[in-house]
Amino acid sequence: DxxxxxxxxxxxxxxxxxxxxxxxxxxxxxxxxxxxxxxxxxxNVGPSMMDGQTAGVSAVSEAEMLAALQENLKQYLDQEGLSGTVSVNREERGLVISFQEMVLFQKAKNTLTPEAEEIVNKVGELLKDVPNYIRVEGHTCDLPINNAVFRSNWELSSARAITVVNEFIEHSGLEPERLSATAYSQYRPRVDNVSESNRILNRRVDIVVLSSKFAESEPTPLEADAEMEQEKTAVTETEPETPPEKQEPDPDKTYVP
Incomplete structure (x- = not known):
């Protein structure tokens, strides 16, 4: 009723x-x-409610995890006297650890100094506490470079990002599947390149601990393998068949009709 x-x-x-x-x-x-x-x-009502509830809990857990990582990084940087040249900030895309050029590299070079190796290794150890994808970004100022090693700022920024990634893999024990290297050359400045003090801020390497929202755009290892396999298949299918070689008659043989 x-x-x-x-x-x-x-x-x-x-x-x-x-x-x-x-x-x-x-x-x-x-x-x-x-x-x-x-x-x-x-x-079907229960699971849909729980999905939303779980997503909310996951977002809170990730925020707390990144906040704890940020605090640990700041404590380490303060102890080493690096807080003036290395910054750690939360952005929408994740946690951004920004190293000024002088902390890691000599000018126009991509080899880590011995002191820089220790810093990168320590940061890598702290990054092992979180499961997020990590993107290493190389940046330069607008001053052109053209020497025997690097023909452009693209090459310099790329080489520096790759150097940091290799250091993470070889000495910090970070899984290669979590890492990527990106070069932006001079085209993602923090400030306008109107003075040398500003250019110092733009010559940097950013280590970005990607939030799960932005990590969705990163291809997983399986996806990357599948894409490569598809490309190989497409190339194979489009390659023209090689015609068989013509057989010339042997003049030493007599052919009897």
Whole structure:
């Protein structure tokens, strides 16, 4: 009757408002049995509610994890007297650790100094505490470079990013699958290149601990392998067949008709 239906409605609303999955599922099971529907109208409501709840919990957990990493990094940088040349900031894309050029490299070079190796290794050890993807970005100022090693700022910024990635892999023990190297040359400046003090800020290497939202754009190792396999297949299919070589008659042989 109407009173029973109203009672069921208010019970459902109460349980939903408390976001208690166990209570809601128990109620759904009872109603499904009572209505002899087995897996009735409530069978798909519980998981969808939990998906949203789980996503919220995951986002909070990641935020707390990155906040803890940021605090540990800042403590280390303060102890080493590097807080003036290395910054750690939260951005929408994740946690960004920005090294000024002088901390890691000599000018126009891509070889880490011995002191820089220790710094990168320590940072790499701290990065092992989180499971996120890590992108290493190389940046330069707008002053052109053209020497025997690097023909452009693209090559310099790329080489520096790769150097840091290799250091992470070889000495910090970070999994290669989590890492990527990106070069931006002079085209992602922090400030306008209007003075040497500004150019110093733009010559940098950024280590970005990507948030899960932005990491979705990063291809997984399996996806990358699949893409390479598809490219190989496409090339194979488009290659023209090589015609068989013509067989010339042997003049030393006599052919009898």
């Amino acid at each position: 109407m009173i029973t239906l109203l009672m069921i409605f208010f019970i459902v609303m109460y349980v939903m408002s408390s976001i208690n999955q166990a209570k809601f599922q128990a109620l759904a099971n009872s109603l499904n049995i009572a209505l002899e529907g087995g897996t009735g109208i409530f069978s």
